[in-house]
Amino acid sequence: MAKDLAKRISRGVIGVAMGLVYYALYVAALPAMFQSIAGLPVELRPPVDPSIALALFIALGVAESIVPAAVGATFGLLSKALGSLYLYCATNGGVVSAAVAGYRVTIDMSILIYVIVAGSVIVGVVDASTQACEGASKV
Amino acid sequence: MRPSAVLVLAMGFAIVALLLPLLVFAIEAKQNPALLGIQINVVALNRSHVALSVTLSYVGTIPLTDARLMAGNRSIDVGDLREGTTRTVTIPLSVSEALNLRPSDVSLRFKIMGIYGVEVRAIG
Numbered sequence: 001m002a003k004d005l006a007k008r009i010s011r012g013v014i015g016v017a018m019g020l021v022y023y024a025l026y027v028a029a030l031p032a033m034f035q036s037i038a039g040l041p042v043e044l045r046p047p048v049d050p051s052i053a054l055a056l057f058i059a060l061g062v063a064e065s066i067v068p069a070a071v072g073a074t075f076g077l078l079s080k081a082l083g084s085l086y087l088y089c090a091t092n093g094g095v096v097s098a099a100v101a102g103y104r105v106t107i108d109m110s111i112l113i114y115v116i117v118a119g120s121v122i123v124g125v126v127d128a129s130t131q132a133c134e135g136a137s138k139v
Numbered sequence: 140m141r142p143s144a145v146l147v148l149a150m151g152f153a154i155v156a157l158l159l160p161l162l163v164f165a166i167e168a169k170q171n172p173a174l175l176g177i178q179i180n181v182v183a184l185n186r187s188h189v190a191l192s193v194t195l196s197y198v199g200t201i202p203l204t205d206a207r208l209m210a211g212n213r214s215i216d217v218g219d220l221r222e223g224t225t226r227t228v229t230i231p232l233s234v235s236e237a238l239n240l241r242p243s244d245v246s247l248r249f250k251i252m253g254i255y256g257v258e259v260r261a262i263g
Contacts, residue, residue: 037162061229081252108256112157119150 011065019061019079025055026083030116032088040098040105047089056082070135077124084117148223153225160252164201175220177247181237191230195247198222206249211240220249 027050035042046053057079064075088094094110151218165191166254176196184190197220206217208228216227242261250256 007253037158053245057259102262103256104194104262106190106258106260107161111254112154115150115153115157119153121152123143126146127141130142 008066012062013033015062015065017056017061018082020053021077022057022061022083023050026087027053027057027090030087034091034094034109034112040096040100040107042096042098044090047086053082055130058137059113066134070132073124073131077121079127080120080124085121088113088117109118148160154208156226157254160201161255164199164251167199167201171198175203179245184231184236186234188231189238191237192227193230194227195220196225201252203249204253206247209246209248210245211236211244217249 027046029051031044035044060075060079060082064072064079067074091109091113094113095106095108097106098103099105154162157248173238174197176194177263178194178196180191180194191210192242194219195206197203197210198223202222206220208215208230210230210232213230213232217226217228220226246258246260248256248258
């Protein structure tokens with residue numbers, strides 16, 4: 001009983017950590033990368049408050065780790081899709097602009113956003129289907 | 140190796156390859172503020188028309204493609220700008236058009252290595 005509870009708690013902690021990783025990647029690291037690579041003081045427009053995004057990522061991360069792997073991968077896919085959507089909205093679909101020395105510079109980096117969004121979703125789908133196949137083969 | 144790990148690796152390589160031209164251009168622009176020089180002169184053609192002469196000079200290593208200069212409702216194709224390129228384009232305008240032209244009506248559009256569209260427009 002106690003062992004089972006400890007196992008569940010440890011899975012929950014792993015889920016929280018996974019949520020934090022998704023948050024760090026999609027809400028902190030990738031938008032910051034977009035701000036710094038262009039070398040411009042780009043203004044980001046987060047679609048929701050970052051704390052709400054953090055709560056969602058943690059909830060999905062915990063759900064992913066406590067349910068059976070075959071089902072959990074779906075929550076992983078949801079996390080990736082949510083992160084991609086956040087990144088797409090925060091960067092205005094990859095079209096960023098900034099005022100520099102009396103000029104307005106607009107850079108269309110949408111191709112990069114599409115690669116990240118498509119890549120995230122494809123990786124999520126492949127991961128989910130792999131987990132589902134592994135789960136089915138065990139039955 | 141899991142199929143998703145292979146995909147993540149491939150995606151990482153694709154992102155790095157896509158980022159490289161933009162990264163190099165941003166670094167060069169930071170190091171050299173005169174990377175893309177724009178010089179504008181107004182020359183009187185006759186009593187009713189003036190010529191807006193725009194000289195573009197580029198010293199960066201990343202080619203800028205499909206460069207296009209916009210002045211009001213006029214659009215002039217500048218072509219590709221490569222390292223060491225200097226190109227002058229002349230836009231004939233009527234005097235009234237030239238007088239009504241605001242800085243924000245003049246803009247330059249180009250693509251960094253044909254991938255990233257950039258528009259530079261004066262504020263005002």
